[in-house]
Amino acid sequence: MTPTTRDRLIQAASELLWERSYFATGVEEVCARAGARKGSFYHFFPSKTELAITAIRARWDYVRGHVFDAISASGPAGLDRLRRLTDFLAAEQDRSVQFFHLVLGSPFGNVGQETGHQDERIRTTVNEVFDSQIGYIARWLEEAVERGEILEGDNQQRARNVLALLEGALLMAKVGDNVDLFVSVAASVPVVASAL
Amino acid sequence: MTPTTRDRLIQAASELLWERSYFATGVEEVCARAGARKGSFYHFFPSKTELAITAIRARWDYVRGHVFDAISASGPAGLDRLRRLTDFLAAEQDRSVQFFHLVLGSPFGNVGQETGHQDERIRTTVNEVFDSQIGYIARWLEEAVERGEILEGDNQQRARNVLALLEGALLMAKVGDNVDLFVSVAASVPVVASAL
DNA sequence: GTCTCTCTTTACCAACCGGTCAACGCAGCC
DNA sequence: GGCTGCGTTGACCGGTTGGTAAAGAGAGAC
Numbered sequence: 010m011t012p013t014t015r016d017r018l019i020q021a022a023s024e025l026l027w028e029r030s031y032f033a034t035g036v037e038e039v040c041a042r043a044g045a046r047k048g049s050f051y052h053f054f055p056s057k058t059e060l061a062i063t064a065i066r067a068r069w070d071y072v073r074g075h076v077f078d079a080i081s082a083s084g085p086a087g088l089d090r091l092r093r094l095t096d097f098l099a100a101e102q103d104r105s106v107q108f109f110h111l112v113l114g115s116p117f118g119n120v121g122q123e124t125g126h127q128d129e130r131i132r133t134t135v136n137e138v139f140d141s142q143i144g145y146i147a148r149w150l151e152e153a154v155e156r157g158e159i160l161e162g163d164n165q166q167r168a169r170n171v172l173a174l175l176e177g178a179l180l181m182a183k184v185g186d187n188v189d190l191f192v193s194v195a196a197s198v199p200v201v202a203s204a205l
Numbered sequence: 206m207t208p209t210t211r212d213r214l215i216q217a218a219s220e221l222l223w224e225r226s227y228f229a230t231g232v233e234e235v236c237a238r239a240g241a242r243k244g245s246f247y248h249f250f251p252s253k254t255e256l257a258i259t260a261i262r263a264r265w266d267y268v269r270g271h272v273f274d275a276i277s278a279s280g281p282a283g284l285d286r287l288r289r290l291t292d293f294l295a296a297e298q299d300r301s302v303q304f305f306h307l308v309l310g311s312p313f314g315n316v317g318q319e320t321g322h323q324d325e326r327i328r329t330t331v332n333e334v335f336d337s338q339i340g341y342i343a344r345w346l347e348e349a350v351e352r353g354e355i356l357e358g359d360n361q362q363r364a365r366n367v368l369a370l371l372e373g374a375l376l377m378a379k380v381g382d383n384v385d386l387f388v389s390v391a392a393s394v395p396v397v398a399s400a401l
Numbered sequence: 402g403t404c405t406c407t408c409t410t411t412a413c414c415a416a417c418c419g420g421t422c423a424a425c426g427c428a429g430c431c
Numbered sequence: 432g433g434c435t436g437c438g439t440t441g442a443c444c445g446g447t448t449g450g451t452a453a454a455g456a457g458a459g460a461c
Contacts, residue, residue, distance in 0.1 A: 014408080030322055032228040036449060047450080049409055057449065111322060121380040123319045126226055126307060136380045166389060169377065170370070173390045174397070177373025181365065184317040184332045193362060194369045197400050201370070204396040210438075232419060242440055243420080249438090253419065402461105409456070418447070425440075431433090 015053045017043040022064035027116040028109060031061060031123050031131070061120070062134045068116060069138045077145045087153035088199055091146065091171065095195040098175065102188045112191075114183030118176045143168045150202055159203040170201045211249045213239040218260035223312040224305060227257060227319050227327070257316070258330045264312060265334045273341045283349035284395055287342070287367065291391040294371065298384045308387075310379030314372045339364045346398055355399040366397045 012020070021042035025034040036057050040050050054060040080093050105113040113119070121135035146168035153159045178194035208216070217238035221230040232253050236246050250256040276289050301309040309315070317331035342364035349355045374390035 028322070030319060032319070033323060035447080037447090046410055048411075048452090051450065052408060114318065114321065118376055118380075119318055122310065122315055122376055123226060123228070125310065125379045125382075126224070127229060132380055132382065136382075139377060139380060169386065170390050170393045173373035173377050174366070174370050175373065176376050177369035177371065180314055180318055180372050180376065181335060181369050183321045184314075184328055184335060186321075186328065186332075190365065194366050197366045197397060200400040201393060201397060204393050231417080233417090244422085244441075245439055247420065405458105405460085407456105407458090410454085412452090412454105414449105414451075416448080416450105418445105421444075422442090423440105424442105426438085428435105428437090430435085 014043065014045050014049055018045060018050060018053060018060065019064050019067050022060050023068045026061065026064055026068075026120055027105075027113055031120050036060075058128055058130060061124075061131055065117065065120060065131070065134050065138065069141070073141065077142070081145065081148070087149065087156045087158045088202060090149040090152070091198055091202060094146075095175065095198055098179065099188065099192050099195065102179070102182060102191055106188060112183045112186050112188055115176055115179040118179060119183075139172060143172055146171050153202070160205070162203075162205045167202055167204065170204065171198055174198060174201050210239065210241050210245055214241060214246060214249060214256065215260050215263050218256050219264045222257065222260055222264075222316055223301075223309055227316050232256075254324055254326060257320075257327055261313065261316060261327070261330050261334065265337070269337065273338070277341065277344070283345065283352045283354045284398060286345040286348070287394050287398060290342075291371070291394055294375065295384065295388050295391065298375070298378060298387055302384060308379045308382050308384055311372055311375040314375060315379075335368060339368055342367050349398070356401065358399075358401040363398055363400065366400065367394055370394060370397050 018039060021039045022034070025039055025042065029038075036047060036050060039060070040047050050060070054063070076094070076097050080090050080097075084090070084093060102112055102114075105111060117135050117138050121132060121139075124131040124135075143165070147164045150159065150164040150167050154161055154164070175195065175198070178191045181194065182188055182191035214235060217235050218230070221235055221238065225234075232243060232246060235256070236243050246256070250259070272290070272293050276286050276293075280286070280289060298308055298310075301307060313331050313334050317328060317335075320327040320331075339361070343360045346355065346360040346363050350357055350360070371391065371394070374387045377390065378384055378387035
């Protein structure tokens, strides 16, 4: 089935939000990529803000299924799941270099940072994504505790620390335009994960 | 002495870059806060980009002197310097909540993230700030090694990890609009700093 | 055939953006 | 007094932005 206009708009927005950021992406540009006219856009979405929120949720639905759930469903449990997450993130940045000759950083962190001041609703949406990611990581850490890989501790806080390290590493890699900056920092994820 | 128009423009830009971000801040807005007209602006700066670069450097000059050098110059050496840095960052975010009712996050990280795709020169400028900060942190870690607080290790890499954790924590605090998110993550800085 | 409803098209708008320009005020210098 | 040059002013420009409105296309129901 060929995707509906609405779906193509969401897809185009999801891509452009990462490639070109929220403010740098115009409604016209989203429409052009989706092969739609602006009138159609405003038939499906009341505003650019609403499209962005929908696109962020759509991306997270995809990433949750294809990355987080996939990591949870197979392979060694515990800390190895964290390694597979950082592997995915590194590969994602490699892809951005390959296609756009630029380290694009975190799709969620980018939008959260630029809209944080401006748009409460988008900020909240990104925050929900972060919370959801922290939940996954915390569950993986519980596995690691059960397997005796790490000592008991506040896994929720540990998960927050891990996510902060990853998001910060993505930011540094983007600003330095160098994926290795992410990779080298991500190597210390297990240490952060095992701290009390 | 009353500051020159040029200095007022830099000051206003430095403030607005943090309060309202790069793209959300118009040249007209900078001029209004500086009490200048747009013609004067373009007498001193060839473009908005150039003003931003100048403003970022000015902020870093200030922060380097009043925070990083100040921390280096007094108080207990070693890891305690890191604690004083995180204390400053937490206080800075508290101030942003107090004045703007918003967690504004990292003044440097914010601009770096939003201009990373768009403007090579601003990105590079922020990257230089990060490098400079990593240098300070690495020197503090060398002190910590000498004092026997932490084991020998790659202090440059450790410093990158610390900065990534802090920038990530600031991002999470901003997206979550909650300074405590920064504070709780920042508590694990010593752990990151002591990892080999 | 025609009514209806969803979706699409096109033309349009006011607001704002970064940036330009020619004129002007005014201090210092001769 | 006049000349010079820095700093200032305010009007202006083309381009773009998010968003609107009205007319139409097309399929399904009757």
